[in-house]
Amino acid sequence: MIDYTKKLREEKMKLFKENKVVNWHEHVWDDDDGKFDAQQSDLLVESARRAYMDVLVCSLPVSGGSPDPDVIRRKNNIIAEAVDRHPNIIKGMAFVNPGYSREAVAEIERCVNELGMIGIKLYNQYFISDPVLHPVIEKCIELDIPILEHAGKQMSLPIDQPFISDGTHFAKVAEKYPEAVIIMAHIGGGGDWQWSLKAIADCPNIYTDISGSVYDEGIIEQTVSYLGAERVLFGTDGSFSQGIGKILAANISEKDKIEILNNTRFSRYLERGAY
Amino acid sequence: MLIDINTYIGHWPFRQLRNNTAAGLLPKMDEYGIDMAAVSSLNAVFYKDTQEGNRELIEEIQVNKAQDRFIPFAVINPKYSAWEKDLIYCVENMGMKGLELYPYYHRYALTEPESVELVKLAGKMNIPVHLPCSIVNVRQRHWMDTNDNLKYDQVEKLLALCPDTDFIISNGPSHMIARQLKKVSKERKGRVYYDFARLDVFVLRAPTSAFNALVQDAGIDHIVFGSVLPFQYADPQFVRLTYAGLSEEDMDKVTSGNLKKLFQL
Numbered sequence: 231m232i233d234y235t236k237k238l239r240e241e242k243m244k245l246f247k248e249n250k251v252v253n254w255h256e257h258v259w260d261d262d263d264g265k266f267d268a269q270q271s272d273l274l275v276e277s278a279r280r281a282y283m284d285v286l287v288c289s290l291p292v293s294g295g296s297p298d299p300d301v302i303r304r305k306n307n308i309i310a311e312a313v314d315r316h317p318n319i320i321k322g323m324a325f326v327n328p329g330y331s332r333e334a335v336a337e338i339e340r341c342v343n344e345l346g347m348i349g350i351k352l353y354n355q356y357f358i359s360d361p362v363l364h365p366v367i368e369k370c371i372e373l374d375i376p377i378l379e380h381a382g383k384q385m386s387l388p389i390d391q392p393f394i395s396d397g398t399h400f401a402k403v404a405e406k407y408p409e410a411v412i413i414m415a416h417i418g419g420g421g422d423w424q425w426s427l428k429a430i431a432d433c434p435n436i437y438t439d440i441s442g443s444v445y446d447e448g449i450i451e452q453t454v455s456y457l458g459a460e461r462v463l464f465g466t467d468g469s470f471s472q473g474i475g476k477i478l479a480a481n482i483s484e485k486d487k488i489e490i491l492n493n494t495r496f497s498r499y500l501e502r503g504a505y
Numbered sequence: 506m507l508i509d510i511n512t513y514i515g516h517w518p519f520r521q522l523r524n525n526t527a528a529g530l531l532p533k534m535d536e537y538g539i540d541m542a543a544v545s546s547l548n549a550v551f552y553k554d555t556q557e558g559n560r561e562l563i564e565e566i567q568v569n570k571a572q573d574r575f576i577p578f579a580v581i582n583p584k585y586s587a588w589e590k591d592l593i594y595c596v597e598n599m600g601m602k603g604l605e606l607y608p609y610y611h612r613y614a615l616t617e618p619e620s621v622e623l624v625k626l627a628g629k630m631n632i633p634v635h636l637p638c639s640i641v642n643v644r645q646r647h648w649m650d651t652n653d654n655l656k657y658d659q660v661e662k663l664l665a666l667c668p669d670t671d672f673i674i675s676n677g678p679s680h681m682i683a684r685q686l687k688k689v690s691k692e693r694k695g696r697v698y699y700d701f702a703r704l705d706v707f708v709l710r711a712p713t714s715a716f717n718a719l720v721q722d723a724g725i726d727h728i729v730f731g732s733v734l735p736f737q738y739a740d741p742q743f744v745r746l747t748y749a750g751l752s753e754e755d756m757d758k759v760t761s762g763n764l765k766k767l768f769q770l
Contacts, residue, residue, distance in 0.1 A: 231507070232538040234739075235746045235756075242740075243747070259710065270710050277707040280748065386643040387652050421644045424520070443703065444642055445738045447523065470707035471748070475741025 242478045246282035250492040252500065253278065253473075255378065255415060255441040255465030256286045258312040258320070264304060266311040275316050281474055285500060288312060289323040289351035291380065296355055299333035302326060306337065310345040321500065322347040323378060327355050328363045335369045342373055348499045349376040358395040358412070359402035367403070367410050376411040376499060378439075382420025396421070397429025404433035411435060416467050417453055418442030418476065424452065431456040440490065441465030445472045450480035459486035463493050506761040508576075508770075509539045510700055511637065511675045511731035514562055515547030519647035524735040527569040534574065537739045539732065540761075541574055541770075543635070545605045549580035550640070556581075556591045563599045576768060578603040578635055582611040583619035589626060596630055602768060603627075603673075605635040609653035615663045624663060628670030628695060633767055636660060638677025638703075641736060657682050661689055668693035671767060675700040675731045680718040687722050698763060699723050700731030706745045716749055725755045729763050 258274065261267040278286050290305040297305075302325060309322040324341030326334040341347040350370060356362055358379045370377050383396035400414050414430060417423045419442020430436040440450060440462060453462055459482070466473035477487055512534075514527055524533050525547070534542055544566075549558025559579050566575050579595035581588050581604060595601040604627040608615050615624075615636075627634050638655040646652065655677060664672065664686060672695065674682055679699040683690075690697045704715040713721075719728060730746075732739045751759065764770070 231535075231540055234507075234536075234538040235743050235760075238740065238743045239747045273708045273710070277709055281707070382644070384644065385646045385648065419644075423645060444645065445741050446520075446641070446645075447735055447738050448521075468709055469705055470709065471705045471744045472741045475744040476738050478744070479738035479740035 238478065243282070245478065245484070245487060246474065246491070249488050251283045252285040252287070252464060252492050252496070253283050253466055254287045254413065254463040254496070255439045255467045256288045257468065258288045258290060258309065260290065260305070260308050266308045268311075268315060271312045271315060271320070275319055277470060278319065281470055284319065285321060286319055287321045287323055287348070289325050289378070291325045291351050291353040292327075293353055296329050297327050299327075299330050299337065302337060306341050306345065306347075309347065313346065323349045323351040325351045325353070326366060328352065328360070328366045329355055331362065331365045334366050338366065338369050338373070342375060346502070348502050349378060352377060352379045354380050354391045354394040357393050357399045359399040359406075363403070367407050371407065371410050376413055376496065378413045378415055381414045381416065381426065383422040383425040385421050397426030400426075400436045401429050401433050404430070404436050408435055412437065413463060414438045416442035416465065418444040418449060418469070418472065419467055423449060427453060427456040434461070437461045437463060439463040439465030440476060441467035441469065441473055443469040443472050445476040445479075450476050451482060454480075454482050454486055459489040460493065460495055462490045463496065464491045507537075507539050507730060508761045508764040509534070509542040509732045509734070510635070510673055510698070510729045510764060511702065512542040512544045512734045513547045513640075513736065514544055514565060515549070515558065517547055517736075518551060519641070519650050522735050527565045527571055527575070530735060531569065531571055531574060533734055533739070537732070537743070541576055542732075542734070543576040543578055543603065545578040545580050545635070550607050550610050554585065556594075559591070559595055559599065559601070563601075572600075576603070577601045578605040580605050580607065581623060582607075582613075583617070583623040584611060584613045588619065588623055592623065592626060592630070596632060601632075603633045603635055605637070607637070608659070609639070609651045609655065615656070615659040616666070621663065621666050624667045624670050628667055633671040633673055635673045635675065637675050638682075640676075657685055661686055664689045664693060664695075664697065668695060670695045671698070672696070673698045673700070673729065676702045676733055678703055678715075680704060680715045680722065683719050683722040696727065696767070697723070698727050698729050698767065700729050701745055702731045702733050702737070702742065704745070706749045716745060725758055726763060728759050730760055
């Protein structure tokens with residue numbers, strides 16, 4: 231009987247070892263005092279290096295309530311500290327709250343132009359199709375930066391994220407802003423992934439990342455089938471074993487796997503920023 | 506050798522599955538080097554009379570001449586009539602090696618008298634009780650599927666009420682469950698095993714990984730391999746084995762040694 235652990239270690243992990251791996255969905259964190267948790271970022275980077283990841287695109291979103299601009303600036307400054315500490319591997323994404331429209335646009339400019347961030351992260355404060363987001367999306371189009379939006383079709387009850395965006399919300403915004411580059415986050419962490427894939431299948435400017443702890447058999451094959459590998463990004467969002475394993479397991483071509491690990495449509499963003 | 510504690514055969518009503526027959530599962534086991542797999546009937550979970558599903562499972566294993574590859578577990582609902590007779594028949598006449606419970610599908614509490622009696626009977630018959638924390642992640646459940654997972658407080662009480670029975674807890678946050686059950690587990694004769702199908706071996710945030718936390722609280726002698734085939738990709742389990750940093754001796758325990766002891770193989 232085959233020793234699959236040995237096969238994975240010696241043969242299958244060559245996919246990661248021999249190709250550029252860009253992880254588009256990770257996080258660094260603040261500590262209990264609201265300061266940059268440098269040790270956590272060191273652990274993250276060490277684990278990423280063990281798994282042959284070359285780039286970690288990190289953000290620090292506020293997942294509850296409607297954070298004010300001061301809180302958000304502190305969070306984004308932590309991202310900048312993480313990039314400074316690990317300039318060869320961490321790239322930053324700026325978190326903003328679209329509810330503070332004027333301040334959000336100003337924060338995007340600050341983070342991109344002064345702190346070298348390469349995109350923005352939105353959480354569940356508003357559906358992505360909500361008109362309150364229009365100034366934010368238009369600023370991202372102007373700066374040519376991607377938007378990573380927390381996403382999911384929540385099926386477990388009670389619904390604890392009433393404004394989380396699912397695929398249908400992304401399809402609406404794609405129609406309004408076909409020139410925006412938007413990532414529907416964590417197809418493996420957002421509830422009914424089949425629902426959302428079907429909803430965005432015909433929206434060429436909506437991408438997804440494969441992050442999340444869910445690794446249902448067939449999830450990667452269906453994602454590539456609906457979107458094409460060129461609209462899929464590698465990501466982990468706190469689940470390295472799952473993210474690596476689902477790409478290794480997927481019954482898709484080697485070419486598609488390499489494209490997902492380093493999506494060439496997003497290469498230009500990586501050339502910017504702090505390293 | 507690799508022994509898998511958690512696989513299924515049968516129809517899943519809420520999403521199309523591939524390789525959910527014995528004939529489909531066996532080549533997947535070969536692909537991953539899984540010598541033997543504990544298996545239960547998905548049909549038994551959904552039939553009113555679980556015994557019909559248990560019979561189908563045994564027939565399917567026999568038709569495929571795969572008795573040496575599968576370790577069949579009986580799905581029994583202690584709130585349905587004749588559960589005691591059914592379990593005895595499964596073990597004595599159909600060669601089943603364990604009991605598997607789904608309180609979140611069959612809508613009962615593990616602490617109800619019938620549940621306790623059933624689990625005690627399993628202990629007397631010297632077969633382990635498998636408690637999957639869920640079959641699929643409820644975050645993506647079908648709207649007609651259960652919204653519940655295994656209730657760990659009930660498991661804690663059940664362990665105390667049935668001190669001689671061996672348990673396997675799978676497909677959940679094993680490190681957190683093991684921490685909760687640590688005290689009661691030490692006070693009983695029966696053993697408690699955990700798989701690591703939902704844990705990460707990489708250290709990303711906490712000072713240690715979820716997998717290492719499980720090792721600390723459950724002990725390496727109580728950790729087993731579970732793939733959840735055909736619901737999930739198996740590769741993530743092997744990523745975990747690759748990066749867990751286990752010694753050769755500990756790797757042998759996790760991949761087969763602990764279950765060999767449990768099943769007296």
